[in-house]
Amino acid sequence: MDKKSRIEKEDVVIRFAGDSGDGMQLTGTLFSDTSALFGNDVATFPDYPAEIRAPKGTVGGVSGFQVHISHNKVHTPGDYADVLIAMNPAALKANEIWVKPGGTIIADIDTFIEKNLKKAGYKTLDPFTEDHLESFNVIKAPISSLTQETLKPTGLDNKTILRSKNMFALGIVFNIYSRPLDYAHNFFATKFAKKPQIVEANDMVIKAGFNYAENTHALPSYRVEPAKIENGLYRNINGNKATAWGLIAAAEKANLPLFCGSYPITPATEILQYLSDRKDLGVKTFQAEDEIAGICTAIGASFAGHLAVTTTSGPGLALKTEAAGLAVITELPLVIVNVQRGGPSTGLPTKTEQADLMQALYARNGESPMPVIAASTPGNCFDYAFEAARIAIEHMTPVILLTDGFLANGTSPMLIKNMDTLPVITPKIAKEGKEYLPYKRSDDGLMTREWGVPGTPGLEHRIGGLEKMAVTGNVSYVPSNHQLMTDERQAKVEQVVAKVPDLQIEGNPDGGDLLVVGWGSTYGHLLDTVTEMRDEDVNVSLAHFNYINPLPKNVADVFSKFKKIVVCEINSGQFVNYLKINHQNFEYNQYNKVQGLPFTVAELKEEFTNILEDK
Amino acid sequence: MAEKKYNYTPKDFKSDQEVRWCPGCGDHAILNAIQKAMAELDIAKEDYAIISGIGCSSRFPYYMETYGFHGIHGRAGAIASGTKTANPKLSVWQITGDGDALAIGGNHFIHEIRRNIDLNIILFNNEIYGLTKGQYSPTTKYGHKTKTSPFGTVETPFKIGQLAIGAMGTFFARTIDGYVKESVEVYKEAEAHRGTSLVEVLENCVIYNDDTHADITAKATRKQRQIWLKNGEPMIFGENDDKGLVLNGFKLKVVTIGENGITKDDILVHDSHEEDPILHLALSNMKYPEMPVAFGVIRETKKMTYDAAVEAQIAEVQATAKIKNMNDLLTSGETWTVNN
Numbered sequence: 001m002d003k004k005s006r007i008e009k010e011d012v013v014i015r016f017a018g019d020s021g022d023g024m025q026l027t028g029t030l031f032s033d034t035s036a037l038f039g040n041d042v043a044t045f046p047d048y049p050a051e052i053r054a055p056k057g058t059v060g061g062v063s064g065f066q067v068h069i070s071h072n073k074v075h076t077p078g079d080y081a082d083v084l085i086a087m088n089p090a091a092l093k094a095n096e097i098w099v100k101p102g103g104t105i106i107a108d109i110d111t112f113i114e115k116n117l118k119k120a121g122y123k124t125l126d127p128f129t130e131d132h133l134e135s136f137n138v139i140k141a142p143i144s145s146l147t148q149e150t151l152k153p154t155g156l157d158n159k160t161i162l163r164s165k166n167m168f169a170l171g172i173v174f175n176i177y178s179r180p181l182d183y184a185h186n187f188f189a190t191k192f193a194k195k196p197q198i199v200e201a202n203d204m205v206i207k208a209g210f211n212y213a214e215n216t217h218a219l220p221s222y223r224v225e226p227a228k229i230e231n232g233l234y235r236n237i238n239g240n241k242a243t244a245w246g247l248i249a250a251a252e253k254a255n256l257p258l259f260c261g262s263y264p265i266t267p268a269t270e271i272l273q274y275l276s277d278r279k280d281l282g283v284k285t286f287q288a289e290d291e292i293a294g295i296c297t298a299i300g301a302s303f304a305g306h307l308a309v310t311t312t313s314g315p316g317l318a319l320k321t322e323a324a325g326l327a328v329i330t331e332l333p334l335v336i337v338n339v340q341r342g343g344p345s346t347g348l349p350t351k352t353e354q355a356d357l358m359q360a361l362y363a364r365n366g367e368s369p370m371p372v373i374a375a376s377t378p379g380n381c382f383d384y385a386f387e388a389a390r391i392a393i394e395h396m397t398p399v400i401l402l403t404d405g406f407l408a409n410g411t412s413p414m415l416i417k418n419m420d421t422l423p424v425i426t427p428k429i430a431k432e433g434k435e436y437l438p439y440k441r442s443d444d445g446l447m448t449r450e451w452g453v454p455g456t457p458g459l460e461h462r463i464g465g466l467e468k469m470a471v472t473g474n475v476s477y478v479p480s481n482h483q484l485m486t487d488e489r490q491a492k493v494e495q496v497v498a499k500v501p502d503l504q505i506e507g508n509p510d511g512g513d514l515l516v517v518g519w520g521s522t523y524g525h526l527l528d529t530v531t532e533m534r535d536e537d538v539n540v541s542l543a544h545f546n547y548i549n550p551l552p553k554n555v556a557d558v559f560s561k562f563k564k565i566v567v568c569e570i571n572s573g574q575f576v577n578y579l580k581i582n583h584q585n586f587e588y589n590q591y592n593k594v595q596g597l598p599f600t601v602a603e604l605k606e607e608f609t610n611i612l613e614d615k
Numbered sequence: 616m617a618e619k620k621y622n623y624t625p626k627d628f629k630s631d632q633e634v635r636w637c638p639g640c641g642d643h644a645i646l647n648a649i650q651k652a653m654a655e656l657d658i659a660k661e662d663y664a665i666i667s668g669i670g671c672s673s674r675f676p677y678y679m680e681t682y683g684f685h686g687i688h689g690r691a692g693a694i695a696s697g698t699k700t701a702n703p704k705l706s707v708w709q710i711t712g713d714g715d716a717l718a719i720g721g722n723h724f725i726h727e728i729r730r731n732i733d734l735n736i737i738l739f740n741n742e743i744y745g746l747t748k749g750q751y752s753p754t755t756k757y758g759h760k761t762k763t764s765p766f767g768t769v770e771t772p773f774k775i776g777q778l779a780i781g782a783m784g785t786f787f788a789r790t791i792d793g794y795v796k797e798s799v800e801v802y803k804e805a806e807a808h809r810g811t812s813l814v815e816v817l818e819n820c821v822i823y824n825d826d827t828h829a830d831i832t833a834k835a836t837r838k839q840r841q842i843w844l845k846n847g848e849p850m851i852f853g854e855n856d857d858k859g860l861v862l863n864g865f866k867l868k869v870v871t872i873g874e875n876g877i878t879k880d881d882i883l884v885h886d887s888h889e890e891d892p893i894l895h896l897a898l899s900n901m902k903y904p905e906m907p908v909a910f911g912v913i914r915e916t917k918k919m920t921y922d923a924a925v926e927a928q929i930a931e932v933q934a935t936a937k938i939k940n941m942n943d944l945l946t947s948g949e950t951w952t953v954n955n
Contacts, residue, residue: 033949036951037949037951039951039953183949226953227953228955229953229955230953231953231954231955232952232953233946233950233951233952234950234951234952234953235945235948235949235950235951236949245941245944245945248941248944249941252940252941257701259697259700259701261693261697278938278944279928279929279932279933279936280932280933280936280937280938280939281938281939281940281941281944282929282933284700284701284925284929286696286697286700288693288726289722289723289726290722292690292693292723293690293693293696293722293723293726296686296687296690296693296694296696296697296723297693297694297696297697297700298697299686299694299697300666300684300693300694300695300696300697300698300699300700300701301697301698301700301701302697303664303682303684303694303697303698304664304697304698304701304702304705305701305702306701306702308697308701322687323687323690326686326687326690330684416945416946416950417945418942419940419941419942419945452682454661454662454663454664454682454698454702454705455661455662455702455704455705456661457659457660457661458661459661459682460660460661460680460681460682460683461682461683462630462676462677462679462682462683462684462685463683463684463685464667464676464677464683464684464685464686465669465685465686465687466685474632474677475632475677
């Protein structure tokens with residue numbers, strides 16, 4: 001077997017697509033983990049239907065997984081793919097628009113039979129001509145039949161054999177990008193420790209796919225060298241796991257036990273699962289009977305002196321709003337994680353959106369202020385979960401952490417921080433032996449009340465949803481007291497700004513023609529766009545928000561340095577309206593998209609160019 | 616009996632807040648009985664957490680010199696579940712009413728009972744919404760006229776004991792607001808039970824549903840209409856302790872001792888610890904006028920509590936766990952070093 005020559009590549013995007021039962025998520029994950037261990041920077045984006053098994057062979061049932069690997073720093077899973085693996089005609093139909101001009105399409109040609117082509121919506125028996133895919137490098141690979149051929153000697157049944165065809169595809173891609181096979185082998189060896197036959201079968205199929213690619217000269221062959229990223233220890237992590245771990249880390253730094261009361265909901269469920277795994281770290285999880293019980297058990301646990309969290313998505317947050325107000329008036333620490341998805345109502349459960357911002361800020365009865373922060377990469381969900389918990393504990397308040405489906409399911413390498421380097425969190429727990437007044441505020445400027453934890457002798461007191469007298473905490477209907485308490489709750493949340501870092505400008509700190517403004521998960525796409533345009537000498541910079549309420553102190557300073565501002569969001573303009581309320585002196589352009597999809601760098605670039613040219 | 620650690624009097628459990636229930640409201644007597652029970656129970660005052668929802672009864676925590684949490688409508692059960700699961704050392708009491716627990720809070724109610732969280736649920740049943748001034752509740756008698764049922768309700772009320780047993784309940788007792796002596800014993804048994812202890816208190820709302828329980832609680836007839844059950848004792852009641860309960864097929868039947876050859880030995884003996892709920896269900900469903908109404912502890916069976924099981928599982932995992940702290944977790948599994 002003569003080795004093909006390898007072309008060096010900086011940057012590659014691969015999209016695996018197949019039926020939702022074809023194992024595309026696993027295939028994509030094995031490829032991205034292998035690449036991360038190889039030292040590339042990696043970002044992934046799973047794109048799958050809400051149904052566990054949508055109708056087989058239809059476009060609606062296609063499950064995709066996009067991986068972006070690079071020799072350089074990666075901020076997004078990439079707009080368009082260099083290589084598309086299409087396991088059936090529906091996968092081709094759904095994904096052909098996502099391939100770069102001149103890119104490679106590898107299709108399992110065994111599945112391109114009349115019945116499947118019809119189901120996918122093709123009118124002819126030649127989809128490649130029908131959809132004008134001649135400009136692509138189309139490889140018609142007999143993946144199914146070669147998998148059958150490979151595994152014939154094993155005596156496995158045909159159904160089991162065909163289930164491994166995704167590994168043949170993985171083998172092909174491993175070869176194209178010169179990946180080692182040992183990570184995938186170890187994965188199966190661990191997963192099927194008691195079924196050596198399955199481990200061997202997977203090994204055989206991956207190798208067969210690898211060799212097929214080696215011998216097929218139509219396939220390109222690349223090397224993507226390890227990335228030049230910051231030195232240190234890394235692991236690949238998705239946003240939901242990073243969120244769960246950030247919360248556990250905060251509990252450890254606050255020396256508090258962690259309690260999570262939650263109800264399963266896509267795409268937030270995994271946080272509850274990851275926390276349930278951590279009995280070894282003493283985490284208590286309560287799978288509640290509904291969303292309301294999720295937050296109410298958490299409030300009960302917070303009353304009992306735990307770091308309490310509840311995790312949900314938009315519809316669940318809607319159900320939790322009354323109880324969130326209870327946490328506001330009782331001034332108990334609580335972290336509410338909202339992994340946003342497409343709405344309204346059930347909306348697009350598995351697709352991403354940033355349309356719960358107003359809900360997070362305002363959807364409670366009465367004057368009910370609450371800090372709101374947002375993570376912006378899968379990895380920094382760890383940092384912002386930690387930060388949400390810090391604010392909750394140190395400021396005695398519920399906090400909403402916003403992530404979304406894009407961050408939750410997407411992965412990126414995370415630099416592992418030693419716990420010693422994270423800040424200590426100091427709970428404001430009242431001590432035994434001193435007079436305890438539940439609504440006496442601290443004199444450190446933060447205006448917090450003290451946490452009187454049941455079980456502590458001498459601190460017996462009552463809190464609850466009725467308005468309370470300042471200092472004593474007795475029920476009070478005194479008009480001036482309600483004014484005072486309302487003002488104090490607002491002022492307390494405003495004090496959070498003391499530790500909110502200044503808004504950074506990425507690009508030109510002195511200002512320029514255009515400031516791109518974003519918040520949350522759009523960071524990677526906005527940064528890549530701004531970076532590309534700056535490389536082309538366009539005077540554009542980025543200011544990205546992680547702190548929504550309170551906003552950083554220097555927002556007006558930053559905005560005033562730029563001639564134009566454009567606020568970009570995966571919603572109809574919620575943050576831009578919030579900025580219009582809070583910073584009225586500026587004129588805002590906006591770019592919005594509500595398709596259940598992240599931005600693409602291409603569309604952003606076009607939009608920014610138009611704004612700069614006053615089109 | 617071992618000497619008590621604490622020498623509390625009921626006064627130790629009274630807060631400095633003025634009690635604001637209507638004069639003559641049954642809640643006053645329940646408050647007194649619970650304060651008495653707590654003075655007798657040997658539990659440190661700081662270890663009580665009293666958690667309520669919304670309604671007249673739910674003002675209760677403010678009048679107790681203990682840790683207290685006045686929640687939101689229907690959610691006392693969920694808040695209490697969180698508090699107890701977080702800290703199983705606390706004695707957690709959920710104070711609730713027929714609207715709070717059975718209408719808006721119905722979901723939490725059945726699930727806390729199913730989980731068998733070690734809570735004491737004291738359900739004040741006055742068969743009416745009092746705080747909102749007189750609308751029918753899930754326990755209002757069929758056909759009863761209230762502000763929202765001016766022509767009588769057309770809804771079948773819940774039978775609270777049946778609901779609890781249907782939700783896999785391990786403890787169900789019934790008492791009457793003004794029966795302080797008997798109630799104190801019931802509350803103490805509820806606290807002694809490990810698991811969700813549900814106590815239905817027949818409570819009188821003097822303003823919006825006066826005398827709703829009078830048929831059962833009226834002094835003159837109470838001996839014929841109430842049967843106070845005690846574990847291990849025969850099910851006897853009546854003016855002269857001459858009536859008893861026997862089984863006739865699958866149904867309970869009232870008999871007179873000394874008539875038709877019936878002796879005391881023929882009378883059923885109460886076994887509150889029986890796992891099979893059939894007889895407990897029949898006892899809790901007995902209603903006037905066909906039958907006497909059962910009081911005291913009707914069901915008390917042993918089962919692992921949720922809060923203890925959560926702690927046990929954590930302890931078991933931790934005993935052999937390789938991951939002891941967050942640094943261990945962060946560096947576990949697949950990691951790689953970048954060293955440019």
